[in-house]
Amino acid sequence: MAGSFSRDVIATIGLTVVVIWILPYVISTFTITVLIVYGLLGLSLGLVWGYGGILCFGQAVFFGIGAYTYAISAINIGESTLPMLLSIIVPSLFAALLGAMMFYGRLTDVYLGVITLVVTLIFYRFINSTAGPHYKIGNAQLGGFNGIPGFQTLNIPGQPSSYIWGDGYFYFCAVVLAIVYLGVSILLRSDFGRIIVGIRENETRMSLLGYDVRARKTILFAIGGGIAGLSGALFANWGEIVTPSVFSLGQSAEIILWCIVGGLGTRFGPILGAAGLSYLKFLLGQQSFVDNTLITGLILVFFVLFLPKGIVPTIVNVWDLKFGRLLSDRFQKPRRNRKLRLNG
Amino acid sequence: MDYFFVILIEILYSIASLVLIGAGLAIIFGMMKVINLAHGEFMMLGGYVTITSVNYGINIFLSILIIAPATVGLIGLVVERLVIRNLYSRLVDTMLATWGLSLFFIGVVTMIFGNTTTGISTPIPGFSIGTYQVGGYNIFIIMISAFLLISAYFILKKTRAGLIARGSMQSAEIASALGYSPDRVYMMTFFCGSALTGLAGAVLAPLVGLVPSSGGAYIAKAFITVIAGGPSLVVGLVSSASLFGIVNQLFTFLYSPVVGEVALLVAAVILLRLLPRGITGSFFKDRL
Numbered sequence: 001m002a003g004s005f006s007r008d009v010i011a012t013i014g015l016t017v018v019v020i021w022i023l024p025y026v027i028s029t030f031t032i033t034v035l036i037v038y039g040l041l042g043l044s045l046g047l048v049w050g051y052g053g054i055l056c057f058g059q060a061v062f063f064g065i066g067a068y069t070y071a072i073s074a075i076n077i078g079e080s081t082l083p084m085l086l087s088i089i090v091p092s093l094f095a096a097l098l099g100a101m102m103f104y105g106r107l108t109d110v111y112l113g114v115i116t117l118v119v120t121l122i123f124y125r126f127i128n129s130t131a132g133p134h135y136k137i138g139n140a141q142l143g144g145f146n147g148i149p150g151f152q153t154l155n156i157p158g159q160p161s162s163y164i165w166g167d168g169y170f171y172f173c174a175v176v177l178a179i180v181y182l183g184v185s186i187l188l189r190s191d192f193g194r195i196i197v198g199i200r201e202n203e204t205r206m207s208l209l210g211y212d213v214r215a216r217k218t219i220l221f222a223i224g225g226g227i228a229g230l231s232g233a234l235f236a237n238w239g240e241i242v243t244p245s246v247f248s249l250g251q252s253a254e255i256i257l258w259c260i261v262g263g264l265g266t267r268f269g270p271i272l273g274a275a276g277l278s279y280l281k282f283l284l285g286q287q288s289f290v291d292n293t294l295i296t297g298l299i300l301v302f303f304v305l306f307l308p309k310g311i312v313p314t315i316v317n318v319w320d321l322k323f324g325r326l327l328s329d330r331f332q333k334p335r336r337n338r339k340l341r342l343n344g
Numbered sequence: 345m346d347y348f349f350v351i352l353i354e355i356l357y358s359i360a361s362l363v364l365i366g367a368g369l370a371i372i373f374g375m376m377k378v379i380n381l382a383h384g385e386f387m388m389l390g391g392y393v394t395i396t397s398v399n400y401g402i403n404i405f406l407s408i409l410i411i412a413p414a415t416v417g418l419i420g421l422v423v424e425r426l427v428i429r430n431l432y433s434r435l436v437d438t439m440l441a442t443w444g445l446s447l448f449f450i451g452v453v454t455m456i457f458g459n460t461t462t463g464i465s466t467p468i469p470g471f472s473i474g475t476y477q478v479g480g481y482n483i484f485i486i487m488i489s490a491f492l493l494i495s496a497y498f499i500l501k502k503t504r505a506g507l508i509a510r511g512s513m514q515s516a517e518i519a520s521a522l523g524y525s526p527d528r529v530y531m532m533t534f535f536c537g538s539a540l541t542g543l544a545g546a547v548l549a550p551l552v553g554l555v556p557s558s559g560g561a562y563i564a565k566a567f568i569t570v571i572a573g574g575p576s577l578v579v580g581l582v583s584s585a586s587l588f589g590i591v592n593q594l595f596t597f598l599y600s601p602v603v604g605e606v607a608l609l610v611a612a613v614i615l616l617r618l619l620p621r622g623i624t625g626s627f628f629k630d631r632l
């Protein structure tokens with residue numbers, strides 16, 4: 001967590017402005033919107049895995065629950081403000097329950113992986129099998145394999161007929177991502193954030209120091225679930241339909257891939273990984289010479305073998321070696337130490 | 345009475361297929377502590393090898409029992425040498441790398457065979473018990489898994505190779521101090537595990553329509569069965585496969601196949617919560 005918080009705020013605002021102004025000249029806003037939504041999803045796992053050390057194979061569950069919660073409540077309520085809030089609260093509650101079950105059972109890495117994977121599968125199977133007309137919540141048909149189309153999309157609070165769509169929706173998503181990013185920065189700067197990183201480094205030591213490791217992991221997991229849920233709701237608004245594929249294993253795999261490629265233990269890495277890889281996938285989808293999945297797989301293997309730290313930490317490292325010493329000699333001594341902590 | 349037999353066969357079949365699906369993964373995980381997330385794709389490859397060789401006019405049993413395991417075993421060997429060898433004792437990294445491999449294989453098969461369903465018919469006709477019709481091939485699967493379990497037990501328990509394998513499993517350092525290169529043991533183990541996985545995929549191929557992504561249907565079940573089984577190889581596999589097989593079939597009979605599947609998954613979550621070290625971590629300790 002190099003630098004001061006004010007520098008973070010300025011950098012975030014600067015970057016957001018650049019994204020909003022310049023990127024639309026290069027990529028259509030419709031595409032960037034979904035890249036931003038995926039960035040938010042990547043950030044959610046980046047927080048849980050990169051800082052909390054919890055490898056969740058089922059981050060897609062919270063994404064999916066967020067999307068479905070939004071769709072179902074938007075159909076029933078007919079206005080988008082409350083559904084947006086619900087799509088954060090419901091996945092986060094579910095994550096808290098699941099997390100409490102796992103962390104109070106002292107489950108770790110592999111077992112955690114199995115349980116989150118299995119929960120993803122349960123949702124996928126269940127939602128896929130809800131095709132019949134008797135599967136409905138309020139007025140919303142769950143629709144099985146076909147998903148839920150035709151729900152109320154985002155509108156200005158209190159005015160159900162003035163929709164936020166197109167470019168407006170793009171700005172909205174960019175601002176949401178910037179706000180969440182700052183929120184995550186604040187969280188990681190707080191005592192809670194420091195303790196979480198401590199737990200990642202050495203769980204036994206933190207619990208011997210008297211911190212309740214289980215409760216903190218559960219809370220972090222719930223926060224990650226909430227962010228993933230929010231991105232699910234944004235995704236539902238973008239696609240104007242939700243289908244069971246939001247719960248698929250492929251979706252979960254992709255989120256993990258984004259974090260690996262972007263770089264764990266950074267906030268920006270997973271966002272960059274998500275947006276970059278999704279755009280790459282989008283470009284690859286336009287050709288039929290090489291299969292898309294094949295490339296994704298090769299990228300994952302390549303990164304695990306040769307760049308296990310991911311892009312952002314590697315760049316930061318190189319930057320540090322080249323310029324870091326120079327800068328820190330000239331300006332302030334302790335800077336390098338802080339940089340090291342970022343990479344660690 | 346007939347109905348009872350039919351249910352019994354169905355339950356046995358369900359257990360046997362779980363054993364088959366889990367066996368390769370159990371060997372690789374139990375011996376090397378490597379979780380091979382490309383397991384499902386190895387099975388898928390086994391299936392495709394079988395179908396291709398049957399289409400070339402080779403006898404189906406020859407394809408299932410010899411060609412498919414040999415081919416997939418060799419693929420596994422290449423994978424081990426190129427990728428997994430570099431990642432030993434990095435559990436999470438191997439999981440991720442093999443996940444990447446699984447995507448890679450899906451891509452390759454999609455490019456070769458296309459994203460369409462292929463299949464062959466079962467080579468053994470069904471027979472009837474009273475008024476019920478039972479698939480003869482299901483009996484074949486039950487026999488194959490029983491044979492696999494017994495031979496795995498005897499190889500591990502009675503042969504020199506089994507002794508070396510168990511030795512390196514307990515302590516790789518001591519095995520290497522005694523002159524057995526862990527590298528070679530791991531290589532052989534991975535080969536055997538992959539070959540078994542290929543066999544499983546080949547045996548199950550006539551029952552399912554194969555698509556390049558059908559590995560995904562196996563990996564979760566294999567994963568659950570092996571992890572819930574715990575540290576003992578054979579006993580763990582049998583006990584968790586029995587438990588999940590019975591749960592799955594009971595709920596399938598009572599409600600529907602989807603409920604059966606979900607019940608299996610829920611049972612796995614509950615079991616892992618109660619016995620985080622797997623069944624053989626708490627019961628039947630120190631068995632093979």
